Each structure stands twice: as structure tokens, then as C-alpha cells.
Amino acid sequence: MRTLRFLSLILVIFAVTLLIVAARHWNAAPSTVLAADQAATAVMPVGKPLTIKPPLGLPAVPIPADNPPTAETVALGRRLYYEGALSGDGTITCASCHSPKTGFTDRNSPSIGVGGKKGTRHSPTVINSAYNEVQFWDGRAPSLEEQAKGPIANPVEMATSHDAVVAHLQADPKYVALFKEAWGTDHITIDLVVKSIASFERTVLCGNSAFDRFYYGHDKKALSASAQRGLKLFMDPKKGNCAVCHTIGEKYALFTDNKFHNLGVGADIEGKLNDLGRYDQTKNDADYGAFKTPTLRNIAQRAPYFHDGSFPTLKDAMGHYVGGGNANAHLDKEMHALDFLSFDERDDILAFLNSLTAKMPANLGPPADQANSAK
Numbered sequence: 448m449r450t451l452r453f454l455s456l457i458l459v460i461f462a463v464t465l466l467i468v469a470a471r472h473w474n475a476a477p478s479t480v481l482a483a484d485q486a487a488t489a490v491m492p493v494g495k496p497l498t499i500k501p502p503l504g505l506p507a508v509p510i511p512a513d514n515p516p517t518a519e520t521v522a523l524g525r526r527l528y529y530e531g532a533l534s535g536d537g538t539i540t541c542a543s544c545h546s547p548k549t550g551f552t553d554r555n556s557p558s559i560g561v562g563g564k565k566g567t568r569h570s571p572t573v574i575n576s577a578y579n580e581v582q583f584w585d586g587r588a589p590s591l592e593e594q595a596k597g598p599i600a601n602p603v604e605m606a607t608s609h610d611a612v613v614a615h616l617q618a619d620p621k622y623v624a625l626f627k628e629a630w631g632t633d634h635i636t637i638d639l640v641v642k643s644i645a646s647f648e649r650t651v652l653c654g655n656s657a658f659d660r661f662y663y664g665h666d667k668k669a670l671s672a673s674a675q676r677g678l679k680l681f682m683d684p685k686k687g688n689c690a691v692c693h694t695i696g697e698k699y700a701l702f703t704d705n706k707f708h709n710l711g712v713g714a715d716i717e718g719k720l721n722d723l724g725r726y727d728q729t730k731n732d733a734d735y736g737a738f739k740t741p742t743l744r745n746i747a748q749r750a751p752y753f754h755d756g757s758f759p760t761l762k763d764a765m766g767h768y769v770g771g772g773n774a775n776a777h778l779d780k781e782m783h784a785l786d787f788l789s790f791d792e793r794d795d796i797l798a799f800l801n802s803l804t805a806k807m808p809a810n811l812g813p814p815a816d817q818a819n820s821a822k
């Protein structure tokens with residue numbers, strides 16, 4: 448009896464040990480994947496952190512703790528931004544829809560991706576997107592890093608997969624060397640791809656326009672008399688009332704409140720909306736048909752306008768405001784008909800909007816050996 452009990456105890460101990468070993472083994476695969484992922488997000492640039500100097504009229508650029516830009520990561524990101532290998536058939540780059548020649552947006556409404564496929568929205572500008580609290584017209588991406596993952600895998604944009612992009616770059620010795628130089632590793636990951644692109648985007652800054660020199664630089668001659676009148680109308684709550692959403696601060700002007708508003712763009716005559724915008728993300732009634740306020744920097748270069756690109760000229764966009772927006776049940780309370788503005792006053796606001804066009808830094812276009820890939 449005793450020996451039997453002893454034997455069964457031994458058996459139980461043996462079985463438990465076996466189970467523990469098996470369980471460890473079973474877990475081995477997922478836990479190493481997790482460890483690799485954590486390691487990948489923890490990879491930091493090896494170079495010296497770069498100070499991005501904002502031009503007149505812009506605040507300091509917000510920088511995430513895990514992605515301080517360096518000369519190497521910015522240069523790599525710039526190259527990736529113009530890289531066809533980020534798309535399924537090699538023909539589409541970020542610049543196809545956000546080109547420096549058109550104010551970092553495109554001329555299409557909506558934007559056109561791989562194989563001529565159409566999306567549903569017009570590309571917003573990448574200019575000053577470093578300051579956006581959230582990305583996309585509906586704010587669905589929390590950062591530039593997360594945003595960049597979207598178009599690569601979007602079937603109507605770059606139409607490929609993150610794995611395919613990484614495999615392609617990993618097979619190119621030039622990229623392996625550039626990633627090594629920037630990130631100190633031979634192991635390319637999608638996180639390093641998007642972090643590099645985001646660091647480049649943080650240098651796509653537009654300030655020091657005629658407006659900034661007048662308003663922040665106190666150069667009285669920088670703005671024409673018409674644009675000066677336009678600025679007043681733009682800011683006056685009883686006139687244009689534009690600055691309530693397109694914010695002008697004491698020290699800098701982002702021209703966005705980083706909030707979402709319904710202007711009735713895309714509403715039919717019955718007030719029905721074909722794109723619910725922010726509402727699809729939050730299911731909050733107040734967000735119905737609301738889109739993020741875009742910056743107005745370099746706006747003259749960025750036609751067509753609004754989230755669906757349905758307004759071919761700035762004058763047409765202005766016309767939307769003069770009419771008080773398209774009536775619908777969720778129209779923003781700050782939208783009022785502006786038909787009391789004289790034609791001269793409307794022209795003054797346009798002159799002011801045109802004063803927001805400024806020269807951008809020279810090193811934002813494609814690197815010389817990549818010049819053909821920029822569309």
C-alpha cells in the first residue's frame with residue numbers, strides 16, 4: 448500500500464513536471480514574437496537629436512519621446528516618402544497624393560491610388576501636420592507614425608502590405624545601409640519605416656509668410672492694404688468669423704483649432720450627408736458629418752478644396768462660407784451666412800488667404816537620385 452502511494456506520488460510529480468515543460472514550450476513562440484515587437488518599438492535613432500527650428504509664426508514642433516529626429520532618420524524618411532517600393536506596383540509614392548509641387552496635397556478629387564483606384568476623400572496637406580493633435584479628416588490616427596501605416600496597406604492607395612514593404616527594403620543593400628546608419632540595426636521593421644517618414648514630415652513646415660512677417664514680425668509693409676483688411680475680416684467674429692476655427696494665436700498661427708466641425712460639405716439639398724466624418728469614429732451625435740479643421744498655410748496652392756475636393760478654387764470655397772454652409776441638421780453653430788460682406792470684402796479675405804503662401808525649406812523635394820519618382 449505504501450509503495451503504491453509513493454509510486455503514484457512520483458507519477459503525479461512526473462506528470463506535473465511534464466505539463467510545466469509542455470506549457471513553457473507551447474508559449475515559446477508567441478512570447479518571442481512579443482519580445483521582438485517590444486524590442487522593435489524600443490529601437491532609438493543612433494545619431495545626434497536634431498533641433499527643428501520652426502519658421503516665424505509657428506510654435507516648437509512636438510516630438511514624441513520614442514522618436515527624436517536625427518539628420519539620418521529625416522534623410523531616410525525623405526527618401527521613403529518618394530519611394531515607389533512602398534506601393535503594390537511601384538508606381539505610387541506618398542508624394543503622388545502629397546506633392547511639394549501642389550502644397551503637399553494633390554489635384555485630384557478624390558485622391559487616386561494604385562491602378563487608378565479612387566478613394567473617397569481628397570488628400571489633406573502634409574504641411575504642418577506635425578502640429579495636428581490627431582491625423583486624417585476624421586482624426587482616426589493618433590500620430591504621424593500611426594498615420595503612415597494607413598496608406599501603405601490601403602487597397603485604394605498604395606495597395607501593398609507592411610510585410611511586403613519591409614521585405615523589399617530589406618532586400619535592397621542601399622536601404623539596409625541607410626537603416627543601419629539611422630537606427631543602428633540590420634533588422635528593418637515597419638515601425639522604423641513609419642518613424643523615419645514621420646521625422647521627415649516634422650520638417651515639412653510652412654511659416655514666415657507675408658502674414659507672419661506683418662503680424663508676428665511687425666513689418667507693416669509685408670501685407671498689402673487689401674490683405675490687411677482681409678485679416679481683420681477673417682478675425683472679426685461679426686464679419687468673416689473664420690479665426691474661431693482657423694486659429695490665430697498671440698505668438699503663432701496654426702490656422703486650426705484641431706477640432707471637428709460640420710460645414711455641410713457634401714450634403715445634398717435635403718441635408719443628407721454622404722460621408723459622416725468624425726461620427727464614424729466616435730458615434731457621438733455632435734460629430735455627425737464633422738471634419739477636422741485644416742490649416743490654411745499655402746492654401747492657394749492646394750486646390751481643390753475641402754474633404755471631398757468638391758470646390759475647384761479658393762473663390763468657390765469662399766462662396767460656401769458666404770452661403771452659410773449647406774443646411775443640415777448638424778451644421779456647426781459658428782456657421783452663418785456672410786452675404787452681408789461686400790464683393791470687395793470677399794476679395795480682401797481672398798487676398799489675405801493668398802498672403803499665407805510662403806517658400807518652404809529647399810530640402811523637402813525628392814533626393815537628387817530619386818527625382819523621377821516624384822509625381
Ligand code: HEC
Pocket residue numbers: 528533539540541542543544545558559560561566568569570571572573576579581582583584585591594595598599603604605644
Ligand atoms: C492615393 C493617395 C494617397 C497616398 C499614396 C498617400 N496618401 Fe496620405 N492621405 C490621402 C488621403 C485621401 C488622406 C485623407 C484620408 C482620410 O482622412 O480618410 C490622407 C491623409 C494623410 C495625412 C493626414 C493629414 C491630416 O491633416 O490629417 C498625412 C500626414 C498623410 N496622409 C501622409 C501620407 C504619407 C506619409 C504617405 C506615404 C506613406 C501617404 N500619405 C500616402 C491620400 C494619400
Ligand code: HEC
Pocket residue numbers: 571572681687688689690691692693707708709710712738739740741742743746749751752753754755761764765768779781782796
Ligand atoms: C466652424 C468652424 C469653421 C469656420 C467658422 C470656418 N472654417 Fe474653414 N474649415 C473648417 C473645416 C472643419 C474645414 C474642412 C471641412 C470639410 O472639408 O468638410 C474647413 C475648410 C476650409 C478651407 C479648405 C481647406 C482645404 O484644405 O481644403 C478653406 C479655404 C477655409 N476653410 C477657409 C475659411 C474661411 C475663409 C473662413 C471664414 C470666412 C472659414 N474657413 C471659416 C472650419 C471652419
